[in-house]
Amino acid sequence: MLVVLRLGHRLPRDERITTHVALVARAFGAGRLIYAGQHDSGFEESIGRVVSNWGGDFQIEYSKNPLKTAKEYKKSGYKIAHLTMYGIPLPEKEAELRKILNLLVIVGAEQVPAEFYEIADFNLSLTSQPHSEVAALAIALDRIMGGKELSRTFSSRFAGKMEIIPSEKGKKVRKP
């Protein structure tokens, strides 16, 4: 199971960024997003609507104490990958990451406390340049999943109300 832990959600500043983080987590194969910082029921509802419309078995949870949450995951056998521009380039660890069954991927906000760098089994960078936690998460999950999520469909058990039929021009949506 892939779980994403998003640190430091602040309103209204992070409203859309955290939404993008959650949608990327879902679309790129994570089963759960845990977020910390300010509690935000509007955010939870909007992701709930996406899951109900577009399918999948994806959960949102809130954590008041994300360091404690990370420690609990670690204790239960999860490895922890923290995405940070200061880390080791992800390609160096890619083969190792793909073998891990249960992985907690941490994406930070402005300042990530040093404890998360310490608890992480991997501090991983995507480009060593400042860019975006949304992009870092997408590339990391893409590499960990081996690109499979780009052609993934949700099983009928978790089918949504809508499904896109890829097309050269325009928009085709089917209701399964």
Place this chain on the structure above:
Amino acid sequence: MLVVLRLGHRLPRDERITTHVALVARAFGAGRLIYAGQHDSGFEESIGRVVSNWGGDFQIEYSKNPLKTAKEYKKSGYKIAHLTMYGIPLPEKEAELRKILNLLVIVGAEQVPAEFYEIADFNLSLTSQPHSEVAALAIALDRIMGGKELSRTFSSRFAGKMEIIPSEKGKKVRKP
């Protein structure tokens, strides 16, 4: 040359998302970002500061008429790739895209006018699921660049004031 065209920038709603789009464009190998929608000098200055601090030869331009801009690029020999969840999965076109020397990558906002679907040589999706233009751009550029940008450094001619030394724990920054 890789150029990114970001449609429909609105303030304050898109402030951070468009910033992430620009930072991803720069970090993942584009030479220029053109944005349309509301003019935003604060955004331009903040990206200018990143370029000055972190290096590279990356430009920001504003377009009042992005369809006209796209047509001009097309006329001058650029191919156009429009990223949309309704398009053809990018991996199907990946080999073809890598051969293109001059590519304009369009990322939309909420509603993209039909003309952009028409003018595009490729309408490309990343997952056929709703997620994020920031993530779509990152994955698209990563695939088009063949993953090379993950270990790219800027040449000394365009060196920044700061450079990260990747590390297992903590933060190491060097001033070249």
